[in-house]
Amino acid sequence: MLLVYGAVLVVAHVHWHEVLLGCVGVRMSWSWHTVGLLVAILGTTISPYMFFWQSAHRVEQMRADPGPAHQSGPLVQQHGRHAYRRLFLARLDVFVGMLVSTLGMFAIMVATASTIGQHGSRNLNTAADAAAALEPIAGRWAVAIFAIGFVATGVLAVPVLASSGSIALAGMLGKAWGFDRSIRKAPVFYGLIVVGTLGGVATAIMANDPVGLLVFSAIINGICAAPFLVVVVLIASDTAIMGEFANGRLAAVAGWFTTILMGIAAVAGLYVTIGNR
Secondary structure (H helix, E strand, C coil), X not given: CHHHHXXXXXXXXXXXXXXXXXXXXXXXXXXXXXXXXXXXXXXXXXXXXXXXXXXXXXXXXXXXXXXXXXXXXCHHHCCHHHHHHHHHHHHHHHHXXXXXXXXXXXXXXXXXXXXXXXXXXXXXXXXXXXXXHHHHHHHHXXXXXXXXXXXXXXXXXXXHXXXXXXXXXXXXCCCCCCCCCCCCCCHHXXXXXXXXXXXXXXXXXXXXXXXXXXXHHXXXXXXXXXXXXXXXXXXXXXXXXXXXXXXXXHHHHHHHHHHHHHHHHHHHHHHHHHHCC
């Protein structure tokens, strides 16, 4: 479906000059509503679940690694070439994943703005409304393609989101977690996944405004990301913990800049959701 959105950018009448000005905030209509949308965008880009998912992925990788401890333990305990190869692959994985997801999000926003929102005469309240952005390419099949992509995305995203929260909570409770462990060995972890999944489904079914619910959840992500980023940057910059793999000056500056940005977004998100009534 993301490729279809990319194709829409080719055939739709996209005013790229306006898009560029909008990206730098020149043509934006500033209001608390648009500020909330900005916080939501940041919340979907730097979501708290990624901190737990990426960390858990590394821990499970260490559990599954065969061989002596210097090959499967922390990077600081591994041989230089092996450690740097692992670090390079991990960075490449994160970089490519973030690049593809960000480009996909950009394509969706520009394609939707250039079709549904071009004249500001059509509201976007349901998935069927959102599917109209694909009409320049898919025509009458737009709804079907959007539905297939929506379901496929959900099949991929729901287990990741539910398991990330379950990993965090099970770890905080001191319980076993991980898909490499059976239900018998990690009952709390799997129980939390079931509760989280059913709770999400029930919330979606009862919601009168599904698009609004998506935006609200993204704003909550934007609010929660800041404190997690503080912890991540502090740990990544601590040589006592990370040794020679601690953040360098450039990574530290980028990390703290992102943390400050998300902190400002968190304050704005709190005001939008609680104070601005």
